[in-house]
Amino acid sequence: MNLGKVIKTLREHKGQNQRDFADYIGISQTSLSLIESGKTIPTDATLEGIAARFNTRRALLLMAAIEVDKDFPPKSRKRFNDFFPDFERRIWTLILNKNDLPIK
Numbered sequence: 758m759n760l761g762k763v764i765k766t767l768r769e770h771k772g773q774n775q776r777d778f779a780d781y782i783g784i785s786q787t788s789l790s791l792i793e794s795g796k797t798i799p800t801d802a803t804l805e806g807i808a809a810r811f812n813t814r815r816a817l818l819l820m821a822a823i824e825v826d827k828d829f830p831p832k833s834r835k836r837f838n839d840f841f842p843d844f845e846r847r848i849w850t851l852i853l854n855k856n857d858l859p860i861k
Contacts (some may be wrong), residue, residue, distance in 0.1 A: 823844070
């Protein structure tokens, strides 16, 4: 799971710099940098602020952080991908509510 990558991708996609984004959600730029680099995880309150900033739900941010190749054992990966084809693209579509996705 790489929640920091999701937060950074979303922040950059929306054209926000770290300083302004951190100020908006009520944390320091250093804290945001640590979150985005995966060195720490956001508190529930911080994650809620991030979700609110981008008019999305906290659960969708957590789902976007799932890395199927890393987070699931090999046997479960195929099953997951069979049940949820194109999972990452669908989650980002829900987060952004449009087709302008920051992923490939």
